[in-house]
Each structure stands twice: as structure tokens, then as C-alpha cells.
Amino acid sequence: MEVVTKGREFEYTSTLHLVNSIDLSCNHLSGKIPDGIPRLVGLGTLNLSMNHLTGKITEKIGDLQNLETLDLSRNQLCGEIPPTISSLTFLSHLNLSHNNLSGKIPLSTQIQTIIDCDASSSIYSGNSGLCGWPLPNNCSGTNISPPAYDDGKVDGDHQNEEWMDMLWFYIGGVMGFIVGFWAVWGTLIFKKSWRIAYFRFLSYYIE
Template sequence: MPSLTDLDISRNSLNGSIPLSMGNLTGFRSDLTNKDTDDYLYQGRLKVVAKGRVLEYNTILYLVNSVDLSDNNLSGEMPVGLTSLTRLGTLNLSMNHLIGNIPAKIGDLERIETLDLSSNKFSGPIPQSMVSLTFLNHLNLSYNNLSGKIPTSNQFETFDASIYEGNAGLCGHPLPNCQGGKETPEVPGGDDEDDDSKLDKLWLIFSIVIGFCFGFWGVCGTLVIKKSWRYAYFNFADKVYAYVLAILKKRS
């Protein structure tokens, strides 16, 4: 099918893996000559699910370049050959059972505008090569098993957190910062506040110890030094003891 520029077999019951031969669909490749493009000038109407909504085209159909395999029972890994379809504007593989890593060469889809890989079982990190997809304005990676730090720079600075929902292992802007990474922000003055808190606790402990020592030796030291006070203290203690003992005997 060398002239195919739009493939929509979504919402079926297709199962099995995505054919490796899909990478040979020359209508989606950018190595076409001007003579080749004449074969794709045809009339008609076309509805495409892209950018999260249904778009209808009735002119320049040869520029649509869309592959929609969503809402099937496809399994296995995403074929690396799909990344050679460099004329692709829309790729929708959502709502299947695809596994494995997102191919690192996905950055070769230089004209991709809409990429939907949501509701699958993709794992591993988001490829850093995706920051080179400068035409990409609609991305959905939600409800997979992706992990690691979200790439930064270019269009990734503008994407909403909702496109990463359901991936507990992802971190970094616009999600919470990665633990133990360079991206973890330092709270201004945080170290100084900790030091001040530790110093306050140290002074409190020191004050309690000093107060106890002065109180203890203030009483005991006086009894040791002044014999008359020592006799008076022990005499008073004996009287109190005798008084308490007499009361206990009466009650018994």
C-alpha cells in the first residue's frame, strides 16, 4: 500500500502484536520526491481523532498522515519500525495492551503533532529524544507504568500534569520533584533554620543541667557547710517522719 497516508482501524477487536511491516508504509515516509506526492492528491472527506478531538478534513488530504490503532486488544511491544514513518502527523495507540519501553528512536517522528499512548502497559522512562519533537502539541501518556524523571525543555515545559496521570513512578515538572535528585529544591534558609533549632535545643538542655546543679548544690552544699542548718534540717525531717508514721498508725 505505497499510497496509503491515513490508516484508521480503531475501535475493533484486533488482537496480537502490531505487524513489523507497518514500518514499510512508504506513504508515511519523508523520503518522497515531488513526483511521488502527485499520487496522493485525491478528493474526499476524512475524519481523524487528533489532539483529543475529532477533526474533519476535505482538502490537502495527503498531508493528514494519521495512524489510529486505538481501542483494540493489541499486545506486545511498539515496533521500532513505526518510528521510521517520519511523515506521521498523528499516532494513536491508546487503549490497548502494549508493553515494554517506548522506543528511544521515537524522536525520529519529526513531524508528529499528536501522540497518544495512553491506557497501555508501557514501562521504563520517557525517552529523552522526545524533546526534539518540536511540532508535538498534544501528548497523552496517562495510565501506563512509566517511571523516572520527565524530560525537560521545549514543549515538555508546557504540558499539563494530567497527561502523566496513572504513572506512579514518574516525577519532575509538572509532577512532584524527584527524590534524591538534583531537581529537589532547597528551601531558602532551611539549613540556617535547622542550625538555629539545634542551637536552641542545646541551650535549653544546658540551662536545665546548670539549673539542677545550682539547685541541688544550693541546698546540699549549704547543709554540708553549715552544721547548724544540717542539724535543723535532719531534725525537721525526723519530726515529719514521726508525724506521718503516727497518722498511718491511727488509720490502721
């Protein structure tokens, strides 16, 4: 069986029983998304794109904690994107484009990671009522930049990395000094014959 997931097509043969996905795309389906979908807690892929689905995206979408791919594009879904979508920590592919969605786009580290990987706002395109980053207009109608916490997180991680590098540099320097010191002077202290030979060597060159 050929399965489309994360925007790619895979062919499964002997491991088909391990596939935990629902792909009902391009089937002229209509009506609302079934209320029972969020109870499929083991679901990894849900693709209902290119149908005629209406209504809102259920608030319980966040119950699908194992979901990695969610594609609801090219339907007639309306209303706001439920904030619970931000709790899908395994989500790596999202497409809500070309619907009638409206309101503010939820923000979370996971959603931001998906946007950064796609390097575009195409996952929300075709929804004239949506506002907020990464779209060019925020909910007050003015242009906005990516959320400040993103840059702060990157700068903070960079500073932490530099601090750790400096810490290990000093630790390495101190350890090297200690090992070098005792390798030389420790040997002279505990080996009398070496100590005598060393001082004779110094006396020879001083004279």
C-alpha cells in the same frame, strides 16, 4: 473519515489524502510498539491509546520530527520516557498517562509549552514510578516547583520588551525633535522672505 487528533475530532472528505496520521486506539492490540514506527518520518499523529501494549517507548521516537500528536495513554508501557522525545519540536499534544512508566520526566522548552497549555500534569498521571516536574514529587521524594529557567525566561523576555519600548521612545523623541527643528528653522534659513516676515513679526510684538 473521522480522525481524532490533538484531543479533537475532525471529519475529512476530499482532503483525506493529506492526512498523515495513524490512529489504532481502542483495538485490544498487544505486544511491543513496532520498531518500524520511527521510520515513518512524515507522520504527524500517532495514537495508540487504550490498548494492551507493553515494553518500552523506543529511543528512536525522536526521529519523528514532524510529529504533532502523540497519544500512548492507557497501555502497559514500562521503563523511562526516552529523552529523545524532547527533540520533537512540532509536538503540541502529548498523553502518556495510565501506563507503568518510571524515572525522571525529560524537560525541554517544547514539553514545557505543552504542559503550560494543558495547565496540569494529567499527561503523566497514572504512572506511579514517574518523578520530576510537573508532578508534585521530584526524584528525591520532595516537593518541587517549576524549573527556574522558565521564570528566568519570562522575566528576561519582559525585560527585553521594556528595554525595546524605551529605546523606541527615545528614538521617536529624537526624530521628532529633528523634524520639528528643521521644519521651522530650515524654512527660515532657506526662505529669505519668510525669515524677514518672521523677524518683523517678532519685532512688532517686542516693541
